[in-house]
Structure formats: structure tokens, C-alpha cells
Amino acid sequence: MKRIYLDHNATTPVHPEVKAAMLPYYEDLFGNASSVHSYGREAREAIDVAREQVAELIGASSPTEIIFTSGGTESDNHAIKGTALSKADKKGNHIIISPIEHHAVENTCEYLEKRGFEVTHLQVDKYGIIDLQNLEDAIKDTTILISVMHANNEVGTIQPLAEVGKIAKERGILLHTDAVQSVGKIPLNVDELGVDLLSLSAHKIYGPKGIGALYIRKGTRIDSLLHGGHHERNRRAGTENVPGIVGLGKASEIAKKEMEANREHLWSLTEKLRAGIQEEIEFVRQNGHPEQRLPNTLNFSFEFVEGEALILSLDMQGICVSTGSACTSGSLEPSHVLAAIGLPPEIAHGSVRISLGRDNTEEEINYVLETLPSVVNRLRAMSPLYADRMKKRKEGKL
Amino acid sequence: MKRIYLDHNATTPVHPEVKAAMLPYYEDLFGNASSVHSYGREAREAIDVAREQVAELIGASSPTEIIFTSGGTESDNHAIKGTALSKADKKGNHIIISPIEHHAVENTCEYLEKRGFEVTHLQVDKYGIIDLQNLEDAIKDTTILISVMHANNEVGTIQPLAEVGKIAKERGILLHTDAVQSVGKIPLNVDELGVDLLSLSAHKIYGPKGIGALYIRKGTRIDSLLHGGHHERNRRAGTENVPGIVGLGKASEIAKKEMEANREHLWSLTEKLRAGIQEEIEFVRQNGHPEQRLPNTLNFSFEFVEGEALILSLDMQGICVSTGSACTSGSLEPSHVLAAIGLPPEIAHGSVRISLGRDNTEEEINYVLETLPSVVNRLRAMSPLYADRMKKRKEGKL
């Protein structure tokens, strides 16, 4: 059976050109970039090129502002703990985050909370957008960091980050953004956004897993997370993952070049899908902002059915989607993002994220539109909640 | 020019079979292991297999004792900070390490020292071996962790770790070992060594860079270093680097299978090289233990010359070696390992590490023995220290 992959916010396949760029660094050019001899120099040069490619993609003014990490999670941990630990005892211990952050931000803050830091969660509206007044009100003298994600991984909503940047700058507070889902998908410039720290991850943009980057604005001093050798100008120890770094560089270059074309393609496919779903299926809600959203991301709640049952059923039909974020699918918690935008838990449990990628076609969307209604109907036919609802409808109670 | 790579302690090329095992996970089997759908299940299964392969190599009793990290540095940081932060305020704040630890251990401890922990550095003899009585004496009521590396990266000396394990167990103190250089090269069993935590890294054993593992003995509770999603049973967040993990698994399997053959091959080549160097070149000292050493590692001080000049000159002749550890080669500090074994700095500055690998041949060793003396002589001919020494000799003062 042909499979249709619609889970690109979880991860993406490595772009063939990215893979081709990486391969030489496993065998022929396998040197340790810290080595003085020729193998080392070859590796060092490859890293230099990649660093410029990443800097280009996000508009950093110098490649020295980019450090390579093992992924988005490490970048988030590094930015937040690095700031917290370097500022603690000096300026203060208060951190402000949005309530829809990825667990890499949220759980890091929770950990810090246990160790004496104070964390304020902002509010969001029904689309998942933070309120700037609420942010201003939350700021204290002891606030050392604001962390607001650029685009949400579950519902795709894009934050008014440039406005947050202005407030942070005015108040002299560091601003971190988890841009793992927006980098490479929508135009983004660290200066326009006014961020001091920005996390990104290669495997969301057709690069390899296990490699990411943290942008650290020149002059921003934060503690290291990994201590050891003098790698990355003493900011991140560990033998550089050369093939990974080369892959992230190449993926960044391609993302920049193809961004406009991909955006249009993805927007038109998702709009078609959204319209089709809302036409074909009853009791469905779209989650996230209808316009201020990532071009590839849709999120729906199908009432009276449970999400895992729905995605398993779709998987049997060759359609790969996910419930909320992939990281929580092993757990039974309803998504904290859907809770934050006000979805009642029983409806949140029936939510599905559909995230498209560059290779998806209109044909595939047509297949989804043909398949999805019958899959939902099959599950509703065994749902006691649906039965009750239909009974009420028949009794004229609704 | 053919290049002869003799810097395998810095990094190794990826084994062709390892690369072949990894490749499918970039494009066809690219799923996120947390995903519920079929792509996710394929990735999950691959990780399960790799975890067993790593567990096998180090004799762990269950694969659940293995977590995957981004490399040796992260494993070291995780083990040490994880223990320190989970035990602090409860049991104590005292850590004991050897003075020849890799920077990933040493600098992590230095960082903790700045944050209120107490760190004791043991002594070592001229071969780099710790003294067990010195260890016993260093233990206090507040000691929470002993960290002693299994084999040293610069000089190759192997520690009497099983004895350390006995002492640690008796005193109820956790024992961590950085086994990055010994895993896969010499037989090793976590139960025989009595370690609770063990760090390893794939790129030292013909696996890819950017992936490693931490062994955590069942029942050992330490804090996480990377917070976020529920990966690795909540012990290490971040989307799993599936190709990297598969590569580490395969490299572990091969290392186990080929260990005996490689050991013999490497021991005989290094013995030939050692004998040749000591015969051909005056004023040379071997560093590290002559027998209790890694089968692939030699370290020599060539008096009156500076190490970087020597390795650059060798590089021009196609011979790739390093000064001390690759991580400090960018810096100008003399090696802390050579200082700890009592080498005077001017002699430490003339030290070279030669670390062989499975593909090196006797022919290559012959070429090194032909080339090295003239390279050393050329540099000595311009060395004022050598000139002074020769003058004294001529004057009959020595």
C-alpha cells in the first residue's frame, strides 16, 4: 500500500541533496574538526560553510552567533538553563513563558521551578495567541527571560513575536524563541523579531535528526550546558557531528531557496483539505488560527472519537498523521496546547494534527478526503458519546 | 599523496557496514520513533535493536539500562551533573575524580565547583595510574560520586577500575566511568567493573559522530540533563537520532565480534612502532603505562621540539597524528594529563599521541619509522634548546 505521510511537524525525510552532501563525511572526510592535520582541516572547513548557511537562513549578522547542538530540545534547554543559571543570584530568577510551549521549554522551566526559579505562564486566546498586555503585566524587576515560541507545533499558530521583541528590549529582558517549527517554513529574521536566543532543529526541515542550532546574539552571555573541550568557541563541548552539521547547513540553504514555492504549494493544499473536511464531516472543529498559521499545519477535533483510535485507523488506510505532538502520544495526557486554547478534554482527545510537506500532492489530499469521513464514521458508530448525541437529536432535544 | 591516519583516539571513519545500516533511516525509514503510525513503529523497532546491541557490548543486564545521548561529552555531563543535582541538599556535595579525566568530566566538575560543590582530584603515578589508598583517604561522609576514566585518551593507560568499583560499593558511593576510549577496544563488563554509570561514544568505535550512550544501572536515580518530551523513558528528551542510534548499535555489534582480532593486530603494530622509535630517535620518552595500556595507543615526548610543529611536519608527509587530546589542540595549554604524570611543561610540549586503528598496516608503520626520524631531526636542527644541549655535550658537560 502506498503511504501518505502527513506528519511533517513530527519529522521529515532527509532531502536527497542533503543526504548526498552528508555522505562524504562518514568515510573519506571523517576527521575530527579539532584535529590539526589535514583530516581535521577538511572537517573544520565543512563546519564553517554550514554555519554560514544557517546564519543566512535566519538573518544572523555573523556565523559566530550560531552554535550547533544535538537538536531543538538541547537548544531549548541550553537557552533557558543557560540564561537562568548565569543570571541567578545576580539579576533575578523570574521567567515568563507562553502556555503552549513545546515540552522542551515547558519541562525545563518546570525543572527550574523545583530548583527555586519562578515561572509565569501567560494566557492565550482561543487561537493560541498571547496577549501583549498580559505579557507587560507579567514582567517584574526580577524577570530575566521571556520565552515565547514562534509557531506552535500542534496547531500551527504564529505569535506576534516582533511585538514581544520590542517589549523585551524596552525592559532589558532576554528573549528566547523556540523557532523549531517556523525556521525554514516562513520568513524569519532574528533582528526583525528582536530575539536574543533562537532554537532550531534540522530534522524538521529535511535535515538529519540529532542536530540543531542555537542562535546566541552577539554579546549575550549565558552558561554552557555541556562542558568539556573548547568546541564551538567554548560554548558547546563535544566532538562536532560533522555530517549532521553539513546536513543542517545544506537543509538551511535549500529551505531558503525553496521557501516561497513551498509556502504557496502547502497553503493551497491545506486550504483544500480544510474546506473538504469541513464540508464532508459533521461535528468537527478547526484548532489554531485560521490565517496566522504555518502554511503546512492543520489541526482538527473530531468530536465523539478518540485521537489514537483515529490515527491508527488512518494508518491502516496508509495515511500517517498524529495526535497533537508526537512527544506526548506515548502518554495519556490530553495536549496542554489544546487545553490552553480552551478545548474541553473530551474534545481535545479527539484531535488530529495534519502537517504537510514539500512532496505531498493534490492527489494525496483527494485520497485523504475520500477516506477520512468513513474512518470517522466507523469510530463514531461504536462511540457511546455519539450514540447519546444522536439519541438526543432524534428526541428533538438539540 | 597517500595519507596514513594514526589518530583513531580523536575519531574513526564510519565502518562501511555501519554506514550501510544507517542509510535506510534517512529517507525510506525516516519516521519519528514517538509517532504512533507505521513510520514511527519502524523507527522504534530499529532503536530497540540498537539498544540491545549496546547493552551486549558492555554486559548490561537489561537494555533499559542504556540511554542514548549526543556523545561522550553529553554522557559525562549527564552522569556527573545528574548525580550532583539529584543528591545535593540530601546526601552531600563532594565529588572525587582522577586528575587525568577528559575535559568533559574535568570541566563539568569545575563548573559544579563554582556552584558550591567540592571536588577532590586524586593523584596518579608516573604512568597515570591512581592510588587506591589515596582514593580511600579522599572519601568523606559527603562524597556522592567517584568518577574515574577507564582508559586515558592521551596516554592509553588503563585504570584498576574493578578495585575502584569495590571501594565505591563498600562505601555506598556511585561510581561513574568515562569509558569512551575503552569500550569496544578492550573487554569490559559493567558488573565486573562495578560501575553505576558509564559513558561511551560511537565515533571512537567506527560509528557516527554525534551519538553516544550512558549506561545507568537499574535503580540509580539521577536528574535528567535534557528536559522535554517523554523520550528514553523520561531520562533524555529530544527526538531520537535514529540513524545515529542504528549506527552506534551496529558499531557495537561489530566491535564485540572483532575485538580479539583487532587487539592482537594493534598490539603487534604498536609494539613494532614503539621499538622502532626508541631505536631510531634519541631523547624520546614513552608516556603512559607500557603494558597496562590500550592496544592502539602510544604517546611519546620528543625533547627539544614543539608538538604542533611536529604534527604539522608529519602531516606534510602524509602522517596524521595529534598532540595530546584533540580538544586542547586549539589551545596552548600543555596537556593536564602529561602534567599529572609529572612531565615538565617543556617536554610535555613536545608530545605526540599515535593512535592506531583496524585498517592500519605494517607497511604504514614502516613508512612512519622511515619518516619520523628525519622530521624530528629537521625541527631539532632549528631548536635553540637542542643547540644548547649539543653544545653542552660537546663541551663534555653531559
Place this chain on the structure above:
Amino acid sequence: MKSEFQSQYSTKVMEHFMNPQNVGQIEDPSGVGDVGNPTCGDIMRLFIKVEDGVITDAKFMTFGCGAAIATSSMVTEMVKGKTVEEALEISNRTVTEALGGLPKVKMHCSVLSEQALKSAINDYYERQDKPSPVNIPEDEHEQCDLYDSDEEE
């Protein structure tokens, strides 16, 4: 060893999930069990028909995950033809075994099926005004979030 890291369903579970047996309602049931909580993402409603102390029919409706649907299907299959007393021997363990195992994080779904069955039998006794011998097992966990508490941090 392997299964500890496995979060996957057995073939048997997938069979029952894709082709669940006994979906629906019994018009004139002898007992109905209704357990679970929509807030936690699971509700199981189990109907039994008892004739001469023998369960002659069983049906279910379930809002829940794949494991919830598969265990519902399996438990209804298992009870049919059994006496009420025999049916009381069915536990979440026997259901799970019959399905070829469940991932650790999904064990509570099998508890749900035991609860649903026992509460249907309980209802059967109550409707007859007989004292019920049934002990409905408590889900060991009070909150919906079961995964975290089981695992390491």
C-alpha cells in the same frame, strides 16, 4: 526485554481493533456497565443478555484508544456462553493475555474492560434485587495521566 521499550500493539490487538466483534447495543439487556471518563479519553459501555444464568449475548460501545476498543471486543467475545459466575473470573490479565499482551502504558485500558464487565454483571444482580457478589476493581491510578508516574524521570 524487548517489550519494555515497545509501545506497539500485537497482531491480535490490531485484528480486534480493525474488526471489533459485538459492536452495538442490546435492546433489552439484562445488565449494562458504563465506566470510564470522557475527560480522560475513555468510556466503555457493555451490555449483557443473561438467560438461565448464562450470558447469551454481549455487546459494547467504546470511546477510547485502540487498546480500549480491542479489549472491549475481546471481553465481549470471552463472556459469551459463560455462566455469570464463570464470567466473574475474567480479569484484565486474562483479557490482556488473550490479546497477546498490551504495551505497558496501555494496561489500564484492559482494567477498564474488566470494570465494564463487572459493572454490567453488578447491574444484572441489582436489576434482580439480588445481593451482588461483584467487586469492581479500582483503576489503580486516580488521574488520567498514567504514563509518567510509572516511569523514571
Place this chain on the structure above:
Amino acid sequence: MKSEFQSQYSTKVMEHFMNPQNVGQIEDPSGVGDVGNPTCGDIMRLFIKVEDGVITDAKFMTFGCGAAIATSSMVTEMVKGKTVEEALEISNRTVTEALGGLPKVKMHCSVLSEQALKSAINDYYERQDKPSPVNIPEDEHEQCDLYDSDEEE
């Protein structure tokens, strides 16, 4: 931008390292400069021959890294044919420029070559009992370990 992360030598540096000019001693020198510290891994000994106020020959012996050897070679080339006064214009910057640049972490090796030259000229003045116009530059860093202090933690 690129060079900030580069720890590599230019072609010119490698040329002078592999084929250093003016290696050796001058038997009857007009001045000798001896700088550096073996503990830090570098010693530079520079000999000059001065005739009628003009440096007619220069030689060096160096224990040190690639950059130390290359700058020694370059500085001896640069001084030959210059008057002593002209030679005093030579600085670590001009030596580095003539070599096509040096990695940041190696800048201090070029300081060493300036120090060696100036201390040889100083010695030349002293041997003649003339007041020396020479200001020997201090290496800005007191310890051997220069890399760390320059960089971020």
C-alpha cells in the same frame, strides 16, 4: 567572517614553516635576542649582523609551533637590508600581514617575533654602549594559556 572560526594557516605561513629561511646562528653577531619561555612551549633566538647601520644578515633558531617558526623566518627575511632604524618599524602586525594572516589563537607567536627582533637590536645598542631607543613590547598575556581568556565560556 569566516576566519573567526578558522584555526588554519595560510599558504604563505605553511611555505615559511616547511622551508624556513635563515635558520641557524651567526658566528659573530652584532646582536642576539632571546625571548619566550620553554614552559609555554616557545623560545625564539634571533641573531643580527649590522654593518654601517644596516642589517646585512639575520638568522634564527626557534623552539615553537608552526606559526612561531614561520614568523621567525619571515621576520629575518624582512630585516635584511634594512637600517636598524627601519627595522624598528617592523611590528607583529607587519609580520603577520606579510604572512597573509594568522589564526587568532596564534597571534601571540607574531608578538614573539617582534620581541625577538627588538631584543636583538637592543642587544646591538648595548654591545656598543649606546642608549637603546628600543621599546620591547610585552606579550599582552602573562600566562601561557591564551586561548581561553579570549573566548566565550
